[in-house]
Amino acid sequence: MNTTEFEMKKVYSEASGAMSVVDSNIRMRMNEYGLFEESLIDDNSEISQTAVFVSPNLNKETNESEVAEKLYAGDSGISFDERIGYYHSTYVGHVLEGDYRNNASSGGMATWVFKELFDNNLIDYVIHVKKNSDSNSNQMFKYDISSSIKEIKEGAKTRYYPVEISEVMDKVKEQPGRYAIIGIPSFIYSVRLLAMTDPIFKERIKYTIGLVCGHQKSTKFSESMAFQVGIKPGDLKDIDFRHKLLDRPASSYAVKMTGLIDGEMKTVVKPKSELYGQNWGWGFFKPTASDFTDDVFNETADLVVGDAWLPEYTTDSQGNNIVIVRNKEIDNLIKKAMKSQLIKMDVVDKEIIFKSQASHYRHTHDELAYRLHVKDKEKEWRPSKRVSANPNLSKTRQEIQDLRKIISDQSHILYQEAVIRNDFNYFVKQMTQHTSRYTALYKTINRRDRFKRFLKMKPHEIFSKLMKRLKK
Numbered sequence: 001m002n003t004t005e006f007e008m009k010k011v012y013s014e015a016s017g018a019m020s021v022v023d024s025n026i027r028m029r030m031n032e033y034g035l036f037e038e039s040l041i042d043d044n045s046e047i048s049q050t051a052v053f054v055s056p057n058l059n060k061e062t063n064e065s066e067v068a069e070k071l072y073a074g075d076s077g078i079s080f081d082e083r084i085g086y087y088h089s090t091y092v093g094h095v096l097e098g099d100y101r102n103n104a105s106s107g108g109m110a111t112w113v114f115k116e117l118f119d120n121n122l123i124d125y126v127i128h129v130k131k132n133s134d135s136n137s138n139q140m141f142k143y144d145i146s147s148s149i150k151e152i153k154e155g156a157k158t159r160y161y162p163v164e165i166s167e168v169m170d171k172v173k174e175q176p177g178r179y180a181i182i183g184i185p186s187f188i189y190s191v192r193l194l195a196m197t198d199p200i201f202k203e204r205i206k207y208t209i210g211l212v213c214g215h216q217k218s219t220k221f222s223e224s225m226a227f228q229v230g231i232k233p234g235d236l237k238d239i240d241f242r243h244k245l246l247d248r249p250a251s252s253y254a255v256k257m258t259g260l261i262d263g264e265m266k267t268v269v270k271p272k273s274e275l276y277g278q279n280w281g282w283g284f285f286k287p288t289a290s291d292f293t294d295d296v297f298n299e300t301a302d303l304v305v306g307d308a309w310l311p312e313y314t315t316d317s318q319g320n321n322i323v324i325v326r327n328k329e330i331d332n333l334i335k336k337a338m339k340s341q342l343i344k345m346d347v348v349d350k351e352i353i354f355k356s357q358a359s360h361y362r363h364t365h366d367e368l369a370y371r372l373h374v375k376d377k378e379k380e381w382r383p384s385k386r387v388s389a390n391p392n393l394s395k396t397r398q399e400i401q402d403l404r405k406i407i408s409d410q411s412h413i414l415y416q417e418a419v420i421r422n423d424f425n426y427f428v429k430q431m432t433q434h435t436s437r438y439t440a441l442y443k444t445i446n447r448r449d450r451f452k453r454f455l456k457m458k459p460h461e462i463f464s465k466l467m468k469r470l471k472k
């Protein structure tokens with residue numbers, strides 16, 4: 001691929017750093033919007049075929065379904081669902097052992113499974129995301145390699161923050177051993193593609209743990225939350241994106257931020273409901289690539305963990321995971337721990353897993369068809385996906401999709417202007433022009449849905465609903 005073509009297409013790259021691992025002419029750099037992007041050392045040199053192959057949105061030779069089939073279809077007893085992929089088991093629950101759940105974003109399964117693999121001598125190293133120990137760097141979190149339980153535990157918690165794998169994967173090449181890695185869907189898929197191009201990765205990456213991922217965020221997401229509590233851009237030193245509030249449902253978590261306020265180092269805990277920009281449907285600070293993946297359930301990962309956003313589980317403020325297990329060895333570890341009560345897992349139907357991510361699936365998978373159609377109509381290049389372009393979407397949903405794109409694009413630009421003006425309210429005011437239209441649309445949709453439900457109700461149901469209202 002020539003460089004001009006690459007420069008035009010790279011906005012669709014997940015920016016995992018995989019291309020940089022296989023092509024010495026590519027390195028990762030943070031752009032002015034706080035997003036990683038591939039940058040060329042020599043502008044005249046071609047992009048290697050291997051680099052194109054390991055890039056999920058540039059690769060045209062294979063896809064997640066084919067790779068998952070090669071990995072799992074041959075396992076005896078494995079099941080398959082078109083939406084969630086291959087699975088041996090599906091669970092919802094949390095860790096009981098030690099302080100894993102307490103220190104985690106959700107039920108603590110991600111960190112606990114790493115610990116189990118390590119304790120059972122199945123791996124030597126864990127590749128995960130930790131606080132950057134280099135205090136001179138303005139990159140707050142990065143992929144790192146851990147080789148003890150203490151280090152593994154330090155990597156707990158969700159970081160809604162851009163990270164990339166080029167540095168750690170270079171270390172994997174240098175340092176023999178058995179590794180487990182965690183990542184969002186496009187990253188795990190790029191690790192699988194790397195393993196298809198290089199036998200060292202195939203041999204050393206023994207297990208992959210996948211996160212469910214609504215979308216990625218730029219560094220400006222954390223910066224903008226800190227800005228709101230008086231920590232100026234550049235002055236944020238630490239952030240916990242998922243601080244549990246023990247008197248509230250798991251979904252009503254807070255954000256804990258430490259930084260300079262009027263020259264003094266302070267820590268502020270703010271419920272996310274009191275921070276602007278927390279509506280994930282709006283998609284503030286979202287990179288383009290997040291809207292061009294059709295892998296919702298991290299289909300090429302051995303184990304998938306996400307948040308159990310289900311009414312029967314969110315009431316528990318400590319949080320629960322949804323869990324999809326595609327690897328038999330990991331499933332055996334989970335089953336053994338369930339018996340010895342180290343973890344509490346409910347065996348659930350795959351529909352429960354799907355239900356917990358239903359709106360994510362609709363946006364990321366189903367309505368991708370419309371986003372692809374828009375690109376085709378505009379005669380713009382776009383990646384080829386498993387979902388086909390299709391204009392058949394209701395007018396309201398089309399408008400929601402169009403607005404989401406505007407909101408997300410504008411958030412990058414208008415936030416930059418707000419920083420220049422040193423005025424966060426400028427950002428709020430400008431963004432509200434777009435988000436208020438979005439909110440109004442959702443109100444219409446909700447009203448319409450309520451009316452449709454009403455039309456389906458039986459007379460006795462209407463009567464009992466009326467009685468309940470009267471009692472209030």
Ligand SMILES: Cc1cc2nc3c(=O)[nH]c(=O)nc-3n(C[C@H](O)[C@H](O)[C@H](O)COP(=O)(O)OP(=O)(O)OC[C@H]3O[C@@H](n4cnc5c(N)ncnc54)[C@H](O)[C@@H]3O)c2cc1C
Pocket residue numbers: 103104105106107108109110111112128129130155156157158159160161163182183184211212213214215216217305306307308309321360
């Ligand atoms: C950007 C992003 C978006 C997400 N969106 C959703 C969503 O829409 N729906 C949903 O159900 N779940 C989502 N998750 C996953 C969810 O937030 C939890 O991470 C997951 O449920 C695991 O919880 P836990 O308690 O088991 O993890 P913990 O035990 O707290 O461990 C978290 C693990 O994730 C790793 N990690 C943290 N940040 C990153 C990162 N940026 N990239 C790769 N690895 C990382 C950590 O190193 C650690 O190993 C998202 C995660 C991320 C990073």
